[in-house]
Amino acid sequence: MRPIKSDSLGIGLRTDHIADLCKPNHRKDIAFLELAPDNWMNIGGKKREQLETLADHYPLVAHGLSLSIGDTAPLNLDYINNIKTFLDDYAIDVYSEHLSFSRDDQGYLYDLLPIPRRPENIPYLADRIKTVQDILERPLILENITYYHRYSQEMPEQEFIAALIEASDCRLLLDINNLYINSKNHHYDPVAFMMDIPKHAIDYYHIAGHGVEKNDTLIDTHGHPVSAPVMALGQKIINSHGKKPVLLERDNNIPPLQTFCTELKVLSKHLSYGVSNESSDNITIRNRDHDTSDKISDGHICSAGH
Numbered sequence: 001m002r003p004i005k006s007d008s009l010g011i012g013l014r015t016d017h018i019a020d021l022c023k024p025n026h027r028k029d030i031a032f033l034e035l036a037p038d039n040w041m042n043i044g045g046k047k048r049e050q051l052e053t054l055a056d057h058y059p060l061v062a063h064g065l066s067l068s069i070g071d072t073a074p075l076n077l078d079y080i081n082n083i084k085t086f087l088d089d090y091a092i093d094v095y096s097e098h099l100s101f102s103r104d105d106q107g108y109l110y111d112l113l114p115i116p117r118r119p120e121n122i123p124y125l126a127d128r129i130k131t132v133q134d135i136l137e138r139p140l141i142l143e144n145i146t147y148y149h150r151y152s153q154e155m156p157e158q159e160f161i162a163a164l165i166e167a168s169d170c171r172l173l174l175d176i177n178n179l180y181i182n183s184k185n186h187h188y189d190p191v192a193f194m195m196d197i198p199k200h201a202i203d204y205y206h207i208a209g210h211g212v213e214k215n216d217t218l219i220d221t222h223g224h225p226v227s228a229p230v231m232a233l234g235q236k237i238i239n240s241h242g243k244k245p246v247l248l249e250r251d252n253n254i255p256p257l258q259t260f261c262t263e264l265k266v267l268s269k270h271l272s273y274g275v276s277n278e279s280s281d282n283i284t285i286r287n288r289d290h291d292t293s294d295k296i297s298d299g300h301i302c303s304a305g306h
């Protein structure tokens, strides 16, 4: 299996692209695929066969949707154990989730809501993160989300994230588009934000397009190509925090795979990333032997061989 390297570019797995991605000759311009385990756990039949084929063709990373690390209910241990089984079955070492909550006392909300960024919440979150990491036997990689509501008396987001990393040893999936959107909607400097984010904690980046409402609010639609300002911010962040794998997301207005790969090519040009693995440096990434404890903190996303 090809490794995921520090200048690898991947795409989020979308149903529309599965048939093309399962064709015998896998694409050299896609270094890895990110999938939502929630959509692929406990499946059988044709869908399972497709997943086996995809796992043979491409390294996989998992990006979950339902962990709800920040809510006040007990962690859903059945769900976390199912994730663990899925990750083990497909030898996926990289598991990311959202720094958010998505449950209330009625159940799942199907939305990612911001956690109040208060100092007293950090030990609570760190305990939950450690529990998840212990069960999964992998680091938990948390993503900065977009938010459209602010609670009173909050810490700056970057200070909250840095403190949480310090307290829990979690890792960070930095979503460049989310950072850009929040910086515009809440009026702060995204480059200054990054000064508080420890380089060593970032495992990979997300990048995506966004929409603009009539009142100029930016919305995290994942329905457009990456905008020029987001691309420029990505360049700055990579210059300051180093090359890490980049994942191009798209959830709406999904183009044909070939068109999407053309967007990957544009990304590779702007970010000076390798289109194929052959051109990249050889920073890797731990093996999938799962003796993780001394390898987790190497700051690089790891290969998911199958």
Ligand SMILES: [Fe+2]
Pocket (backbone or CB within 6 Å): 143, 175, 178, 206, 207, 249
């Ligand atoms: Fe993202």
